[in-house]
Amino acid sequence: MVHRMIEWSLRNRFIVLVMGAALFAWGVYSVKKNPIDAIPDLSENQVIVFTEWMGRGPQLIEDQVTYPLVTNLQGLPRIKYVRGSSMFGMSFIYVIFEDDVDVYWARERVLERLSTVSSTLPDGVTPQLGPDGTGVGHILWYTLDAPQMDLGEQRALQDWYIKFALQNVPGVSEIASFGGFQKQYQITVDPNKLLYYRLTVPQVINAIRTNNNESGGRKFELSDIGYIIKTSGYLKSTEEIANIPVANQNSIPVRVADVATVQMTGETRLGIFDQDGKGERVGGIVVMRYGENADAVITKVKERMKEVSKGLPEGVKFDIVYDRGELIRESVASIKNTLIEEMIVVSLVVIVFLFHWRSALSIIIQIPITIAASFILLNAFGISSNIMSLTGIALAIGVIVDNGIIMSENAYKHLAERYALWQEQQKTQ
Structure with a gap:
C-alpha cells in the first residue's frame, strides 16, 4: 500500500x-x-446551582437547601457526581457531567429538574443557575478610579450602568460586581416600643410591604379619550417609610417611626476589596462564556469600555487590575x-x-x-x-x-x- x-x-x-x-x-x-x-481549559464540565437564603446559618442551609437539591439532582442523565457546599446565607451545588456532554444541554437538564425540586424548598428560596462559564473564565478584572464618589455611589454606578453595558458584549457570560456598599433602606425595630404598643414584627413588615405597591384599576373613557386608572405607591424616601401607619389605637395611628428607626445604609458585607493598600475599590469581573475566544472577547470588552467611559461622571475612569490579554x-x-x-x-x-x-x-x-x-x-x-x-x-x-x-x-x-x-x-x- x-x-x-x-x-x-x-x-x-x-x-x-x-x-x-x-x-x-x-x-x-x-x-x-x-x-x-x-492557558488550556482543564476544568470539569459542570453546572453550578446557586441558592441564596440570607440570615441563615450553614447548618440550616445544609439541611433545608443543599441536601434536598443534591439528592434530587443525582438522577440526571450522563452525570458523574454532584458536590454540595453550604455557607452563611448561601448554598452552592456543582453538578459534574461527562466531558463530551454539551454544556447547554446539561444546563437544560438541570433547569428541568430544578422546576420540580423548588416545591420542597422553604418559602422564598429560589435556586438559580450560575453563569455559563468555566473555571478559567475570569479574563478581566477592573476597578473604578473615582476619588470624588463614595463607595455606595460607585457600587450603584457599577450595578446600574457599567454592568449592563459590558454584559452585552458578545462572548461575555456575566459581569460580577464586587466591593462598595449596596444601598438599602434599613428599619431597626425597638422591641420595647413594640411591647408598649402591643405590636409584632410581622405587623410592621406587612404594613411596609402593602404600602410599597402599585395597583391598577381600569380604563376610563371620556370624550373619546381613554384614561388608565392606577395608584402608584412605591416608597421613595426614608420619610415616606417612617410615616407609614402600622395600626390604629384610640383613633391615633401608630407609625413606623414610633416603633423603629429608618435609615439609608449599605447591605451587610462579608468582606472588602482593597487595592494596593490604598483603600477600598468597587469594580467588576468579566466572565467569559464557554468555548469563546479569550483574546477576541477581551478586545471587544476594552472597546466597549471606551464607549462606556464617555457616559461616566467627571473624574471617574476604569483601572484594569488583571488582563489576561497581556499574558x-x-x-x-x-x-x-x-x-x-x-x-x-x-x-x-x-x-x-x-x-x-x-x-x-x-x-x-x-x-x-x-x-x-x-x-x-x-x-x-x-x-x-x-x-x-x-x-x-x-x-x-x-x-x-x-x-x-x-x-x-x-x-x-x-x-x-x-x-x-x-x-x-x-x-x-
Whole structure:
C-alpha cells in the first residue's frame, strides 16, 4: 500500500504539489479561526446551582437547601457526581457531567429538574443557575478610579450602568460586581416600643410591604379619550417609610417611626476589596462564556469600555487590575518566536548535513505545511492555541524533520545503488 502511494505521488507530482498548497492554505485559514488563550481549559464540565437564603446559618442551609437539591439532582442523565457546599446565607451545588456532554444541554437538564425540586424548598428560596462559564473564565478584572464618589455611589454606578453595558458584549457570560456598599433602606425595630404598643414584627413588615405597591384599576373613557386608572405607591424616601401607619389605637395611628428607626445604609458585607493598600475599590469581573475566544472577547470588552467611559461622571475612569490579554500576547509571541527559530535552525542543519538542495527542500517544505495542518486538527477537536498546544507543535518539529531525513536518505541510497548498477551495465555492454 505504501509503495503504491509513493509510486503514485512520484508519477503525479503536480497533483501532490497542488494538494500540499491547498492543505497549507486551509491550515493558514484555521490559524486565523483558532481561538487564542494563555492557558488550556482543564476544568470539569459542570453546572453550578446557586441558592441564596440570607440570615441563615450553614447548618440550616445544609439541611433545608443543599441536601434536598443534591439528592434530587443525582438522577440526571450522563452525570458523574454532584458536590454540595453550604455557607452563611448561601448554598452552592456543582453538578459534574461527562466531558463530551454539551454544556447547554446539561444546563437544560438541570433547569428541568430544578422546576420540580423548588416545591420542597422553604418559602422564598429560589435556586438559580450560575453563569455559563468555566473555571478559567475570569479574563478581566477592573476597578473604578473615582476619588470624588463614595463607595455606595460607585457600587450603584457599577450595578446600574457599567454592568449592563459590558454584559452585552458578545462572548461575555456575566459581569460580577464586587466591593462598595449596596444601598438599602434599613428599619431597626425597638422591641420595647413594640411591647408598649402591643405590636409584632410581622405587623410592621406587612404594613411596609402593602404600602410599597402599585395597583391598577381600569380604563376610563371620556370624550373619546381613554384614561388608565392606577395608584402608584412605591416608597421613595426614608420619610415616606417612617410615616407609614402600622395600626390604629384610640383613633391615633401608630407609625413606623414610633416603633423603629429608618435609615439609608449599605447591605451587610462579608468582606472588602482593597487595592494596593490604598483603600477600598468597587469594580467588576468579566466572565467569559464557554468555548469563546479569550483574546477576541477581551478586545471587544476594552472597546466597549471606551464607549462606556464617555457616559461616566467627571473624574471617574476604569483601572484594569488583571488582563489576561497581556499574558496571551506574551505567551503566543514567545512560542511564535520559538517556532520561527526552530524552523530556521532545522533548515540550516538539514542543508549542511545533506548537502543536497533538492533533498533539503523536500524536507523543509514539510515544516510549514505540517504546522499549518495541525491547526486544522486543533479546530476539529475544539482545542485553543495556548502554551501547551503550541509547545507540543514546537516539539514535534524535530519528529517531522527526522522522518523527512530518513525517507530522503533511504531514497538517495536506493537511487545511488541503482545508478551504480546502471553504470556497471553500461561498462559490460
